[in-house]
Amino acid sequence: MAERMDRSMYRFVLKHSGRQQLYILIFVAISWPIGFMLFDVPKQIINRALGGEGPPFSASVLGVYNFVFEGSQTIFLVILCVFFLLLVIINNALKYHINTTKGRTAERLLRRLRYSLFSRVLRFPLPHFKRTSQGEVISMITAESEPIGAFFVGAVVDPVFLAGQLIVAIGFILVQDPILGVAAAALYPVQMYVIPRLQKKVSALGKARLREIRRLSDHVGETVSGIVDIHVNDTSNLELTRFADRLAAIYNIRFEIFRRKYTIKFINNFLDKLAPFLFYLIGGILVIEGNITIGALVAVISAHKDMSTPWKELLNWYQQQADARVKYDQVVSQFDPDGMLDEELQHTEPEGATSLAGDIELTNVSLVDEDEVRRIAGVTLNLVADSNVAVIGGGSSGKDYLALLLARLAVPTGGRITVAGENFVELPESVIGRRIAYAGNTPFLQSATVRDNLVYGLKHRPLTPPEYDEAQARDRDAAAAEATRAGNIAHDYSADWIDYEAAGVDKPEALFERILEIFDTVELSDDIYQLGLRGTIDPTERPDIAEAVLKARAAMADRLREPAYADLVELFDRGTYNTNASVAENLLFGTPVGDAFNINLLPQNPYVLEILRKSGLVDDLITAGRSVAETMIEIFADLPPGHEFFEQYSFISSDELPEFRTLLSRTDRRSHDEMTEEDRVALMSLPFKVVVAQHRLGIVEEELQQKILTARDRFAADLPEELSSAVEFFDAETYNAAAALQDNILFGKLAYGQAEGPSRVGALIAETLDDLHLRGSVMEAGLEFQVGVGGGRLSSVQRQKLSLARALLKRPDLLIANEATSAMDPSVQDRIAETILKVRGGKGVIWIVNRAPMAAKFERVVVFADGRVAEQGAYDELNRDGTALHEMLQSA
């Protein structure tokens, strides 16, 4: 059974920071007498150094030691003042030490709290996730724990410290005059009675507010993931209203809390100000009657001021405490679901090399899900070691639940599963997660590179520590020690976690070869190759690839001179205008790095404008711009606004079209100098998008091209130092780090409108790369491709293939594929399944197939129906009239 969270916030705080709290309390205790002296010394300065008669002068220290001085009054005053200064310094040093210690303790507690919450999420029973929303969990671990952490700072110490200050202040007054003391403290019992009562209601409201906020974040999360359905159903009004409703509820609760909090403050302030009233009245009478000195009254009043500060803070603390308690309860109660995985199962390292290669025996296994539906009903199944089995069945046959049971993503509610003689339910995750691989039909990919996703299944613990220098090693040790102090795991995240042995290789270099083999198995090689061509590499990190690419570039240039390829690519050449590149690209003649020379905003860049002016291009470009604008207005004016053609073809968006129309008529017959700067830039920016070969507008002719070439040279020659890193110029001899691998190899533009141009050039690139043995480098670049959130930048087929590749890479004893190829073409599915069976070389494979014909490739077929095994046996045996398999094959 998994341990429970500490239900009470105070138990949590004391359990994990008891010693530090005690340490702080000792310092707090030390600070009390100093605090008392800070009140006392000023009074003695007034009464004994200024008002006293002597020599000898005397002053009492804490009432236990009497300091007698025989010297002059002035020196006595100086001594007392220096003593006072010393007290101030000591007091502040103490406060600093107490506060930093408190801060550190609190941060550790917050870190521990978040860590234990997250580690519990990892151990939640899987069905629990159906009921828990992502938004709520995120908000609990991030936002909601923050104020709890802030409260930890003073959870124990603050009340003691403040109460101490208060007692010191009251004590001081009592010593001065018992009646005044009683008067000053008389109202506190009233406040202590009234305020908790009011606070109770505020706490209840705080609870309600938390619930509402969680619902709000849940709603936001749901909206983000369901945005498609909102668009297709036109439910934005509904969602907005639902959101507004929740905001209204939160508004009401928050305002109510606000109101009540200030009611408490009001009562408190009022009662607090009653005390000075009593001081002035009673104290004043006592002074007039000569019963106390004015000095004493002034000291008492200043002591009361000092008293009201801790009292107010104490009250604040009380409110915060109530608030934090509510939050803590609300958070912690969400992290204690029943049936949580035991921590031991997750963190125990297997003893020796546990193998799960063996018979899989299901005895009378049943599975009832959380809705009380029987998914698997008394299945007894014996799967012999190292066999390959296809499981087929209809959509509700329960076959997918079998896959979940075998991957232990579900635990049977009845019966027993043993694998290789081990009780499956009790095996630690370290055995199951390493010896069994599971590939589902909608795999989850991390927002990281292809490589990271592949080796994810090999990272179970840090294996090779990174190479640290002395200082780094020290930092690392300190970090580990600190992690342990906060109850966190102390592994080194920067270590090499990849278990090469599990992948069947002995060193990191060999892993790459192995990955390539697996890509071939799951037919992912071409995809990764294409991603690689579109990817970039860092030439400082991989000078070998950069150099090889330059060789490929030269080889490519030679091939492109052959008559068969002559017109397919227009190579970059500093002295020639590239008709397949836009005017902007021709001017820049390089790849922009960062936003300074963003191709779309180029004409707005001041440096570019200056170059255009110097090259005498401004007039030409404005004239060309007018011509483009006229043509665009002529062609697109009749289309309704927002028509898709605008976005696809027009240089001017439908919104801007009317503006350009008025711009044209406004500036008609005017010289360019008379136009406003804005109009000129607007017109000038149009021809920047023109690609001569594509647009056939006839406005960027020979003469203008020559001028642009001059501007191109000037642009490069005059480029100021601070902009030099904003562009990587096209240079035949250097690798362009900002451009994709393919663009580096091509070093030119694909010619527009050549039939089959892209595919022929693609084939030529592939040929050139193969000749130079560069394919591997491209694959390496492909491995560095970022797959995006949830793998969104890959297609669903690519995601499934990657998931299978990951499953194969760790060479499991048992591979479970749960409709793992469902997104692919049927012929590809069959081919991949067959290759995988061959590659597995007889090691266990259980494949929940989504198409009955796939089963033909497997040694054994199990047919599921209604949560039971309907029939099982060899494919050929079962494939005859009257069997369930036959029926499914017929209908497939």
Next chain:
Amino acid sequence: MSLNEEVEMLRNIPMFAKLEPSKLKLLAFTSERITYEADQLFFSQGDMGDAAYLIIEGEADVLVDTPSGELNVATLGRNDFVGEIAILCDVPRTATVRAKSRTVTLRISKDLFFRLVAEFPEMSVEIMRELASRLDHTTNQLRDALAASNG
């Protein structure tokens, strides 16, 4: 070759003859200019049609598969419009078109064509007129052929 020349050529095609210049310009601007080297195929007989082609320069052969082999039924040149049946209705290509020499074409995709028709109904009227006159023409041919075979 600029946009305006393409517009002039489009105007020579009966189906587009009566369209306003701005519409023709839109059609030309949104269409791709594609160059075929000798022996490259525009499309093959039996493919589903996705575009029509206006030949701007060069020549192309129209080939039909027959039991006795490939038959060259026509040679197209500048100003010829080919493949338009396939963008008007969903039938497979009835012939193969192959570039005889280096041929430059304006490729009008089916998708683009229909979006234009949808946007400008007057275009469909012109096209209807053209098709009706073709139908009339073929009906006459059929009648003549029947008369010839009967007589």
